[in-house]
Amino acid sequence: MVNTSRRTLLAGAAGAAAAVALRPFAAVAQAPLRIEITDGVIEPMPIAIPVFVPDTPESAELARSVTQVVVQDLVNTGLFREIPASAHIGRITNLDAPVQFSDWRAINAQALLTGAARESGGSVAVRFRLWDVAAQAPVGEGLQFDGPRDAWRRMGHKVADAVYSRLTGEGGYFDSRVAYVAESGPKSARRKQLAVMDQDGANPRVLTDGSNIVLAPRFSASGQQILYTSYQGGQPNVVLMDVASGSSRILNAINGMAFAPRFAPDGRRAIYSASQGSATNLFTIDLGSGAISQLTRSATIDTAPSYSPDGSQIVFESDRGGTQQLYVMSAGGGDARRISFGEGRYATPVWSPRGDLVAFTKMVGGRFHIGVMRLDGSGEKLLTASYLDEGPTWAPNGRVIMFYRESPGETGGPQLHSVDVTGRNLRQIPTQGFASDPSWSGLLS
Numbered sequence: 001m002v003n004t005s006r007r008t009l010l011a012g013a014a015g016a017a018a019a020v021a022l023r024p025f026a027a028v029a030q031a032p033l034r035i036e037i038t039d040g041v042i043e044p045m046p047i048a049i050p051v052f053v054p055d056t057p058e059s060a061e062l063a064r065s066v067t068q069v070v071v072q073d074l075v076n077t078g079l080f081r082e083i084p085a086s087a088h089i090g091r092i093t094n095l096d097a098p099v100q101f102s103d104w105r106a107i108n109a110q111a112l113l114t115g116a117a118r119e120s121g122g123s124v125a126v127r128f129r130l131w132d133v134a135a136q137a138p139v140g141e142g143l144q145f146d147g148p149r150d151a152w153r154r155m156g157h158k159v160a161d162a163v164y165s166r167l168t169g170e171g172g173y174f175d176s177r178v179a180y181v182a183e184s185g186p187k188s189a190r191r192k193q194l195a196v197m198d199q200d201g202a203n204p205r206v207l208t209d210g211s212n213i214v215l216a217p218r219f220s221a222s223g224q225q226i227l228y229t230s231y232q233g234g235q236p237n238v239v240l241m242d243v244a245s246g247s248s249r250i251l252n253a254i255n256g257m258a259f260a261p262r263f264a265p266d267g268r269r270a271i272y273s274a275s276q277g278s279a280t281n282l283f284t285i286d287l288g289s290g291a292i293s294q295l296t297r298s299a300t301i302d303t304a305p306s307y308s309p310d311g312s313q314i315v316f317e318s319d320r321g322g323t324q325q326l327y328v329m330s331a332g333g334g335d336a337r338r339i340s341f342g343e344g345r346y347a348t349p350v351w352s353p354r355g356d357l358v359a360f361t362k363m364v365g366g367r368f369h370i371g372v373m374r375l376d377g378s379g380e381k382l383l384t385a386s387y388l389d390e391g392p393t394w395a396p397n398g399r400v401i402m403f404y405r406e407s408p409g410e411t412g413g414p415q416l417h418s419v420d421v422t423g424r425n426l427r428q429i430p431t432q433g434f435a436s437d438p439s440w441s442g443l444l445s
Helices: 057-075 101-105 149-168
Strands: 005-011 016-026 045-048 080-082 111-120 123-132 142-148 177-184 191-198 214-219 225-230 237-242 248-250 257-263 269-276 279-286 292-294 302-307 313-318 325-330 336-338 345-351 357-364 367-374 389-394 400-406 414-420 434-440
Touching: 057 080, 057 111, 057 149, 111 149, 123 149, 142 149, 177 214, 177 414, 191 214, 191 225, 214 257, 225 257, 237 269, 257 302, 269 302, 279 302, 313 345, 325 345, 345 389, 357 389, 367 389, 367 400, 400 434
Parallel strands: 045 080, 045 111, 214 434, 237 257, 302 345, 389 434
Antiparallel strands: 005 016, 016 142, 111 123, 123 142, 177 191, 177 434, 214 225, 225 237, 237 248, 257 269, 269 279, 279 292, 302 313, 313 325, 325 336, 345 357, 357 367, 389 400, 400 414, 414 434
């Protein structure tokens, strides 16, 4: 087999580079099996995923583990229903043997995912095929991933991404990471540390020692750097950290408090808010030269900026009109137009990776909501409601939003949740303790 392309994957929680080769092992036609995602109620597609075949006896545990990652990724979307193994009539013992489709039709499977895994020394290979059971035809070509042993979870996520994409027509989001604030200790003296994990909560890694409060981490497009707010020095400052090495430096070079940072899409600039006196304005900084430009010159509060995917515009929150609302302006500054007009207050806007929507936090009627709206303010839709929902961040494909939900009372605290952009499939993301301020990376390369 000939390698047609190579990708470098960030393996494990530490983000160490792991070379993984991706290669097709069968050229086949695309079948029409497809989930149509709409705002209506979606009946999950029944899919059979037999435990991947171990290519060697010592590969059995690896095969089971990879299969579990793939199943969890797909089922957690709410778009797929796994047919339990106890219902399977057919057995897959050889990935290259003909599929007996009648066995899978009998249990009402619409799709069948077969795979195999092999461990040899410190290397791992995972290959798979996806089948349309009714058409008795493959969906796309078979693919194989090769790489080091510690990249096996990423291989599972890669398989799930490929299946998701083929069956929905949209990009996957499983091979990605989340930066967040890990919180511990009593509510009156909460310890807040910068942390990262896989999007499913696996491989958590704490990046700061907790000696300074950290807030609002934001991944770069490459996933190799994080911007965040730190209270080192007694007041909020914007800090840039390299994820792999853990090295960091304070960025802002003006007098006053600086916070709410976010990368520009090109990764060469950052935007943030800075308070001087009673006013808070937006600034950009060139990450190479350190040159700072002031974008707004308001006497009120402009904060929580977020770039459009092409970097040409910025959405932010401001009380310049008398209440907390959302505005859009050119990335170079200038006039801003208001886009939020519903009842209540709006905050923490984040532009979708697709460029079509803005996610936000809304406060109305004593409740907090995560919502979305179009760029002209139309189509506002509230996806959640609770005592305190805040801090939305988009999955790389623009279909899912992660946020944090705070529970009340002395023993309460924040937990990460996700919800589909249609408002379906609200679920809690597993973390080792309290967690807030999530930031979803792009797909890892």
